[in-house]
Amino acid sequence: MNKIDVILGLQWGDEGKGKIVDYLATSYDIVARFQGGPNAGHTLKFDGNKYVLHTVPSGIFRENLINLIGNGVVLDPIVFQKELRSLEASKVMFHSRLLVSKKAHLILPTHRWLDAASEAHKGKAKIGSTLKGIGPTYMDKTGRNGIRVGDIASPDFMERYNALKNKHLELLKIYPAIDFNLDKEEAEWFDSLSALTALQVVDCEYYINDALNTGKRILAEGAQGSMLDIDFGTYPFVTSSNTITAGVCTGLGVAPQRIGRVIGITKAYCTRVGSGPFPSELLDEVGNKLREIGNEFGSTTGRPRRCGWIDIPQLKYTIMLNGVTELCMTKIDVLNAFESIGIANAYNYGGIETEIVPFDLNMNDMQSVMEMLPGWNCPLDSASQYEDLPEAALHFIRTLENHRGVRFTMTSTGPEREKLIVR
Ligand code: GDP
Ligand code: IMO
Numbered sequence: 001m002n003k004i005d006v007i008l009g010l011q012w013g014d015e016g017k018g019k020i021v022d023y024l025a026t027s028y029d030i031v032a033r034f035q036g037g038p039n040a041g042h043t044l045k046f047d048g049n050k051y052v053l054h055t056v057p058s059g060i061f062r063e064n065l066i067n068l069i070g071n072g073v074v075l076d077p078i079v080f081q082k083e084l085r086s087l088e089a090s091k092v093m094f095h096s097r098l099l100v101s102k103k104a105h106l107i108l109p110t111h112r113w114l115d116a117a118s119e120a121h122k123g124k125a126k127i128g129s130t131l132k133g134i135g136p137t138y139m140d141k142t143g144r145n146g147i148r149v150g151d152i153a154s155p156d157f158m159e160r161y162n163a164l165k166n167k168h169l170e171l172l173k174i175y176p177a178i179d180f181n182l183d184k185e186e187a188e189w190f191d192s193l194s195a196l197t198a199l200q201v202v203d204c205e206y207y208i209n210d211a212l213n214t215g216k217r218i219l220a221e222g223a224q225g226s227m228l229d230i231d232f233g234t235y236p237f238v239t240s241s242n243t244i245t246a247g248v249c250t251g252l253g254v255a256p257q258r259i260g261r262v263i264g265i266t267k268a269y270c271t272r273v274g275s276g277p278f279p280s281e282l283l284d285e286v287g288n289k290l291r292e293i294g295n296e297f298g299s300t301t302g303r304p305r306r307c308g309w310i311d312i313p314q315l316k317y318t319i320m321l322n323g324v325t326e327l328c329m330t331k332i333d334v335l336n337a338f339e340s341i342g343i344a345n346a347y348n349y350g351g352i353e354t355e356i357v358p359f360d361l362n363m364n365d366m367q368s369v370m371e372m373l374p375g376w377n378c379p380l381d382s383a384s385q386y387e388d389l390p391e392a393a394l395h396f397i398r399t400l401e402n403h404r405g406v407r408f409t410m411t412s413t414g415p416e417r418e419k420l421i422v423r
């Protein structure tokens with residue numbers, strides 16, 4: 001049976017999914033996003049240029065490749081139109097190759113307004129949302145109030161839009177006042193709908209199953225990371241969708257037995273942007289050095305990312321949840337300048353050492369049990385094969401593999417497309 005392969009992040013997002021999807025895309029006919037929305041920022045670097053994609057799948061720069069936005073995605077037409085314009089400016093011919101599911105939900109201007117108001121209301125307890133309207137849109141989806149891409153063509157579209165908007169305006173009364181120019185945002189929103197409706201709007205579930213049945217090779221591109229999953233992440237400091245492999249089934253309409261390779265991506269260290277627990281976080285000079293060398297600033301919001309060492313219990317947990325069949329390590333080059341490199345092997349809380357990710361990672365007495373490995377202290381530019389890597393880097397990779405029995409089949413040594421060692 002022809003199967004769909006999956007690439008997703010095993011940490012708190014920004015693992016370098018965009019780069020790896022772009023690299024692997026030439027081996028596929030279709031790349032499909034299955035969840036999330038413009039909270040994602042996927043960076044691609046090639047031919048001296050840098051591109052950041054938010055809604056558009058990362059296969060868009062590969063000629064002839066179909067890029068599909070699945071039903072599990074929430075789409076903001078304004079952000080989407082901006083992305084399409086910048087693709088046009090880069091002379092990327094996408095019109096016949098970019099497809100959108102009829103069942104993808106629309107982010108309304110008032111969803112963004114609600115997101116900002118809800119975060120303001122939470123004060124210190126805020127999630128640190130990207131404020132793209134993700135939470136409120138998924139709430140309307142599960143609350144059965146949402147508006148979908150396919151609804152734009154419906155004769156009662158305006159009626160439904162106004163009903164939902166008015167509901168939002170009522171809700172906003174319970175929140176602190178936020179500066180928001182609704183008239184301006186609305187005008188821009190309606191104007192941007194034409195860019196969306198000019199594309200092929202499809203029944204994603206039929207499209208993808210027909211494609212599988214006719215032998216097409218499909219790659220599903222995750223957004224965010226497994227530790228931000230609505231069910232299994234560090235709740236409530238998570239996003240509002242299922243970011244794990246299971247999300248591919250519901251976000252595209254494919255059955256579980258159709259899932260093939262699952263490539264889990266981890267940075268060589270760990271980052272998180274926004275609030276929430278982060279046991280191996282480094283709040284010292286070492287953390288600052290990781291941020292500086294790794295250029296750890298959000299692709300979507302520009303916020304500085306929190307940095308820390310790689311976390312083994314967390315990786316084991318997300319490998320388990322996703323059914324990861326192979327691993328990819330990104331940003332190993334960032335560790336070139338470190339004398340020693342940390343690995344968090346376990347957690348210690350209440351005096352008990354464990355590898356289990358606890359129900360509440362927020363506990364105050366939670367600590368990581370650290371092991372320090374020697375660094376390699378040299379650039380990796382000359383390594384084109386796995387065996388060329390310095391012994392200390394190989395030791396670092398092997399030590400991580402020992403913990404789980406899944407192999408690293410790819411190691412990324414720089415942001416550029418070609419900086420990838422495939423084993
Ligand atoms: P995504 O959201 O998972 O696609 O990741 P982001 O694009 O938000 O963040 C990853 C950042 O790391 C981007 O700036 C990439 O250009 C960069 N990057 C990806 N792989 C590597 C790598 O191997 N080394 C270095 N130094 N940077 C990388
Ligand atoms: P990519 O796909 C990193 C984080 C936010 C916040 C929490 C909830 O680029 O890896 P939301 O906007 O969903 O309400 O935010 O999730 N977050 C991300 N962090 N990478 C992302 O996407 C993220 N998308 C959301 O910072 O803590």
Ligand code: MG
Pocket residue numbers: 013014015040041042043299300
């Ligand atoms: Mg990102």
